[in-house]
Amino acid sequence: MTGTRIDRRFAKTKAENRPAFVSFVMAGDPDEATADAILAGLPSAGADIIELGMPFSDPMADGVAIQLAGQRALAAGMSLRKTIDTVARFRRNDDETPIVLMGYYNPIYIYGVEKFLADAVAAGVDGLIVVDLPAEEDEELCLPALAAGLNFIRLTTPTTDNKRLATVLKNTSGFVYYVSMTGITGAEIKNRTAVGEAVSRIKGHTNLPVAVGFGIKTPEDAALIGRGADGVVVGSALVSAVADSLVDGKPQPGTAEAVHSCVRKLAEGAKRARS
Template identity: 60%
Template structure:
């Protein structure tokens, strides 16, 4: 059982919904990024999604793209991204961390070496948006064999024929992309999301977490009410981009987490 599996078991036993927060590793700089990541659990974050900066992030909207650029311009690397997780693990051995990004930096490092280093650093799962199920032998299967969850994205365009294939080797949870398009675009609506969450749950026992287009505590509560939890990324990254102090960023995160957690009350 991974930390992700244990977290969802605990949440289910408590009748709670999950709040997942995404931040870009190294944004706005390494030291500030460490402070933010280390502060997320106390702000109510159940699972941390840590973005791995990449030069060609095709699924990311402008806000997250710019965060990646800022991080790369500050010299952020895969090694430093892993170091942020190591810094977190000095004080926190329970909060799950999912690395989200693209395959190229992992391929360049070498899959076996990357998985060993990720596991040792304290990463629990991977979301690699440009590896479809047809490429499971590349990273998905090796990651699961190494004890990491491989979390798959499902979207509004994932039809009933495609869905079982997408779920085939998924573990940890399913990340449902609530809108068609890139991150940080339109606002997600619970009435639109609920039927697709039910459709996914019909083919998997995994928790379904909804992301993309969730920007406020009210929308976090609304979306979490029709799923097992909610992910917020761009809205948090925008606070960092605006130069808000770490404590203000974490206060904003807490407001979102409180919203999501109200959905389970």
């Protein structure tokens, strides 16, 4: 099968009549070694696609749980260079699971766009989600990323009307990430029917898969959202599992397993979406 890792993975989950389970974890949280163990075990726990957070000191779209995850990672010495190295280590044992780097433009700008893209591709990164770069700034990162062979995944929200949607989708590739609510990560979805309607509307404008994130906390949430979506994205619940496992701020022998257990339950919920 041709195409990118992301294309192949969505083709696989579609053939299995289920949504892809997309897991978000923060690079370097709570420390580099534990984060590596968490990352390595995600595919076998049920993650079809991995979003790997790039820690940043001012994450404006993130709720408390993900903000704290980023702070723990930065305090432990994580950097963008080390985040890319994390992907390279993961790729030594897994050449199939797609990895998408998610975060903000500032660290990439400081790193240098050309160098960042070259290093990311060399490490085995598949795509980027950069939440604070609008479509009007595509020349800044999106177009160079596409030219380098990376998918550039856009966020759409409940306030993205059809006119704006056309602009947002213009250079989007890989999949479309529908943010299920206005506000920050970690909040609760109040109207699941509206989410389904929004996914259907987006699908009327693109052939790309549509994954839904923000507010999916339980297996039941994953099953309900996965009925209409091509993917369900979970982040806050997973970084909260990290936080809850810590003792005096330090990782424990069961920290990685706490995350993997959470992934298994949520991924099983997603599999029930269309049964």
